[in-house]
Amino acid sequence: MAWTEDLPIISIKDVHKSFGDLEVLKGLTLDVRKGEVVCIVGPSGSGKSTLLRCINGLTDIQAGSITVEGLEVHTPNLNKLELRKKVGIVFQQYNLFPHKTAIENVMMAPIIVLKQNRSEVEKRARALFEKVRLTGKENDYPGELSGGQQQRVAIARSLAMNPDIMLFDEITAALDPETVNEVLVTIESLVADGLTCVLVTHEMRFARKIADHIYFTDRGVIVEHGPPDVFFSQAKDPRTKEFLSRIL
């Protein structure tokens, strides 16, 4: 069945994932629609990051199914290039390539993977630097940039592949409180462009402001979900209430 825009862009059905004997995802089901911003919150170790890694096929699943724009992710004959052109991911630790300058980090994938013309890629990369507000830092090496700047380079690096969906894995968790905001502002501008975003985050105030839908996970299952207003003011499950009272 061909995928159309009125179907969920990401469809996760009853996904189970274990590391050895430890089951981290115990039957998760959730849909993300095109242009939607979904935040996944929950205590540490509840499988949030693992779920993101499953969505772009960085790690495999034991049961269930994940489709991205109709593309089944967990089959042996997955076209990885096809999937990863659709889905970008930004990590907590930035994971920039330390031997390349900031702009080379952004330009590498389009040039090497998509075999695009170097000068056009460079033009786009400079535009992306403007978007993440790092103009002037193009030729710095990652080691010369602050955490917040590195994280924005990492965002630009993912955007250079023109993904339809961006996954953000606790991208402000390793940052100083002062630099968190500059990264969040960058994400807001992406959301304003209509990019589909899935965020795993501990920034509750930001999640409330930006999300269309919030999922609360604990011990590998979705405990509760809903639009931010409902989720934050009328949580029903005791586990959600306890989590919110601790974090807010």
Add this chain to the structure above:
Amino acid sequence: MAIKAIPGVNLPNRSDLPVMHSFCEKYSAPGHPLAFVHFLDSFSPWVLVCGIVVLYPVLVQAQTGSVKDGPFQVLWRWIPLLITSGFASNVVISFWTMALGTIAGVFLGIAQISHIRPVRILAKLLTQTFRNSPWLVVLFIVMLSIPDQLRVFGHVISFPDWVKSVLALSLPIMANLSEVVRGAIQSLPTSQWEAAEALAFTRHQILWRVILPQCIKRMMPPWMNWYAILTMATPLVSLLGVRDMIAIARFALTAENSRPELLFPFYGFCLVTFFAYCYPIARLTIRLEKRFAVMT
């Protein structure tokens, strides 16, 4: 049932016998990868200069009691040949061996982490075989098994002895560098692989564009360490008839009627030459190692 106490097994290893401890436990442990250059580096430059300038001539003079040409005059006559066709061929052999061994070692190191099981097993087998066999034995086997000439489609490819020795010596170098490469690749955080994979790089692209360029810095100190070791080992080829510095020194001694008082000046000169070549490499290796240790 009570188990008998055995020191070193279920008791702390203590002995009342005299035990010799190595002069510097930290580096001279046989397993330490840079033990050799650390040994070289442990000499202070001034001790060495004094040794070369003062001790060497004194010892040479002490051996001399003859009215014929003094040993230094004899040595002086031979020095140009010892250097230009002797030591130069050691350097050439070490250079080509290192080049060949490095290229082969990089591929073998990569093969050691291949996802294809037979490739991985074969690479590990090759690496361990040549890492753990005496260089001289490898040298004998290769020198005696390669023909002098090979006829391929009417072209004659000849293998002079020095080419054969390069091929032979590059095998242990390949194996040891294979381990260096594997170690460097595995020392990089897996998050680098993950980040590149998420950007749709293939495994091949990740390895050559992201991982290996970052490994070069880490591999420099052990690589130079192996170059110094290799250069020290090149006189082995004189045993198989390649005209290196040691072979020429032996030849010269015979030509000078094998006067016993010439032994020390000639072999001493060889030693000093090799030392003068390898010592700066060792110093540089240690400096790079310290610098990278601080950086990472």
